[in-house]
Amino acid sequence: MSDPHDRFPAGFFDRQDPDDPAFYEPARLVTHIDDAAIAAVGALYTELGIDGEVLDLMSSWVSHFETPPQRLHVLGMNPAELDANPVAAARTVHDLNADPVLPFADGSFDDAVCCVSIDYLVRPIDVVRDVARVLRPGGRFVCTFSNRCFPTKAIRGWLANSDEAHTRIVAEYFRLADVWHEPAVERRTPVTHRGDPLFAVWAVRA
Numbered sequence: 001m002s003d004p005h006d007r008f009p010a011g012f013f014d015r016q017d018p019d020d021p022a023f024y025e026p027a028r029l030v031t032h033i034d035d036a037a038i039a040a041v042g043a044l045y046t047e048l049g050i051d052g053e054v055l056d057l058m059s060s061w062v063s064h065f066e067t068p069p070q071r072l073h074v075l076g077m078n079p080a081e082l083d084a085n086p087v088a089a090a091r092t093v094h095d096l097n098a099d100p101v102l103p104f105a106d107g108s109f110d111d112a113v114c115c116v117s118i119d120y121l122v123r124p125i126d127v128v129r130d131v132a133r134v135l136r137p138g139g140r141f142v143c144t145f146s147n148r149c150f151p152t153k154a155i156r157g158w159l160a161n162s163d164e165a166h167t168r169i170v171a172e173y174f175r176l177a178d179v180w181h182e183p184a185v186e187r188r189t190p191v192t193h194r195g196d197p198l199f200a201v202w203a204v205r206a
């Protein structure tokens with residue numbers, strides 16, 4: 001079977017700094033987008049009813065829910081950041097670029113989310129496909145992102161493209177994973193908003 005990542009130009013998934021364990025070793029207890037963009041993430045989760053057993057992928061000390069879901073499992077690189085997440089009931093340290101297979105059984109969660117992080121994945125289609133495996137029927141995967149990033153850590157294809165193109169790229173990850181219904185794509189902050197814009201791409205498990 002051909003590799004769907006090969007559908008993107010050569011070098012698309014390369015990064016200036018490929019060493020994730022070293023970069024994420026220090027804890028960063030910061031917010032990566034402004035308050036309005038954070039509020040837009042939480043409002044989307046509320047609107048979609050992301051309130052059951054939820055996996056927050058590429059997580060840190062904040063998960064941005066307006067109301068905590070029934071049970072939140074956070075996965076990321078830095079144990080101190082994950083330990084500081086007040087909403088998390090369970091924490092997993094796992095490098096998705098070293099191993100895009102999630103360390104969870106099939107059908108473990110109702111829904112999954114990933115905030116301002118999809119641009120750091122070098123095998124995003126493998127990860128997006130495996131997210132569907134760990135969701136129950138009808139589960140949704142909600143990816144949100146802005147126009148900010150760690151530039152040495154983001155893939156070159158992200159750095160080379162516009163906000164609008166990012167939404168098309170993430171939607172294409174879902175389509176190429178071939179296990180999702182057609183994704184929804186939305187700009188969640190108004191075009192007149194002067195702070196960090198917030199974009200969302202989400203889909204229901206096929």
Ligand SMILES: C[S@@+](CC[C@H](N)C(=O)[O-])C[C@H]1O[C@@H](n2cnc3c(N)ncnc32)[C@H](O)[C@@H]1O
Pocket residue numbers: 020024031032057058059060061062063075076077078081094095096097098114115116117120
């Ligand atoms: C910009 S922060 C976003 C954190 C959080 N989602 C938020 O909304 O504030 C990027 C996060 O992605 C995680 N991450 C980066 N590379 C990763 C990898 N290879 N595998 C798993 N998680 C990763 C890091 O642990 C970090 O917490």
